[in-house]
Amino acid sequence: MPRFRYQALTNIGSTVSSIEDANSKAELVSSLKIRGYWPTSIVEDIESDEKKSKLQFLIRRRVKPKDVEFFTYQIGTLINSHIPLARALDITLEQVTNITLRQVINQVKYDVEHGSTFANALAQHPKVFSDLYINMVKAGEAGGVLGVVLARLAEFAEGQRILKNEVVSALFYPAVLFAMSGLAIGVLMVAVVPKFTVMFEDMGTQLPPLTRGLISFADFVSSFWWMILTMIVVLSVAFKRFIQLEKGRLIFDRIKIRLPLIGQVFNSFAIIRFTQTMATLMENGITLLPALRVVKDTIGNQVYSNAVSSAEQEIERGSTLARELGRSKVFPPVVTHMILVGEESGSPQQMMTKLSEYYDLETKKNLERLTSLVGPLVILLMGVIIGLIAFAIIDPILKMSASIG
Structure with missing residues (x-):
C-alpha cells in the first residue's frame, strides 16, 4: 500500500x-x-x-497475540469514552508499531469509513483476527455494547497470554537444566574421553565393559557428530511436517495429554480454553451451537476439538452438551457434571466461568508441582549419567594403580 x-x-x-x-x-x-x-x-x-x-x-513482521491484545484494549477504551469507531482506529493506528498490524488497521479503517461493519472489516484478515474475535465483535455491534465486548476480549486475551507464559516459565528451568547437562555430556564425550582413550591404549590392559562401551560411544560421537546433527535437523523437520497433518496432530495431542506429570497440565490448559471461551461467547449473547463452532478451533488440542465437534453434531439432533461431552470420555466427570447442573438451572455461562476459575487454580498447582519434581529429576538423571562416565574413566585407573602397588 x-x-x-x-x-x-x-x-x-x-x-x-x-x-x-x-x-x-x-x-x-x-x-x-x-x-x-x-x-x-x-x-x-x-x-x-x-x-x-x-x-x-x-523481516517478515508477524502480528503477535500481544499486538492484537493492545489494539483491542485501546479500541475498547476509546469507544467506551464515546469516541467514534473511525476516529478510535485513527488514534490507535498512531500508537501501533507493528508494520503488518498498521497495514491491517489502515484497511479496516478504510472499510469502516466506506460503510462496512467493524466485524466484516476484521473478517477480511483471518490471519490476524480469529473467528472468536470476529463473532464477539459482531455480537457487540448487534447489541450496541461494542466497547464492553472489546474490553472483555482484551481481558480474555490477557488471561490466555498469562496462562501460556506460566506454562512456558514452568518448563523453562527443567529445559535449561536438561540442555546444560546434555552440553556437559557432549563436551565429556568429544573432548575429555578421547584423551583418556589414548592413555588406556598405552596401558595395554584389559578394560572393563563399561569403559569399552564408553570409548566406543565417544569414538562414534567424535567421528560422526555431523551425522548426528543432520539426523536431529531431519527428524525435527519431519516431526514439524507430521504434526501439521490432521492425523499427526491428533496422535501428538493424544500423547501429550497422556504423559506423566505434564499431561495434567495439557489437559487443564485445554479445558480452560474451552470453558473460558464458551463463557465469554455465551455472556455476549452467542447461542450454544454457534459458540461450539467457534470454540472447537480455539482449544489448541485436536483430541478435545474432535470431542467438541462430535458433541456439536449430536446437539443438532437433539442431545445435550453435558451428555455428549460425557460420552466422549475426554472431558473429566467434574466438567460434565457442572455443565449438566448449568443446563438444568438455566445458567450454563455461570458454570463455564466457575469451571474455568477452578481449572485455572488447578493448572497453577500442577505447574508448581511439575517444577518442584522435574527439576530434581533432571538433576538426578544427569548426575547418574555423568557419574557413570566418571566411574568408567576412573575404574581402570584405580585398578592399574592397585596392580602396580
Missing part, C-alpha cells in the same frame, strides 16, 4: 501534517475529510515506501 505525506487544515484553522498509508490520493482525501481535515498538500512518500518494502522483504 502506498504511503503519503500530507498537510491539512482542521476545523479550527490549525495545520496538521503526518504520514499515512492509503490505496490512492483520492482515498486519503476522502478519509481526511471524514475526520474533519481539509488537505492542502499530499505527496507520495516514495523513499519511505521503498525502505518499508525492503524492510518487509528482509
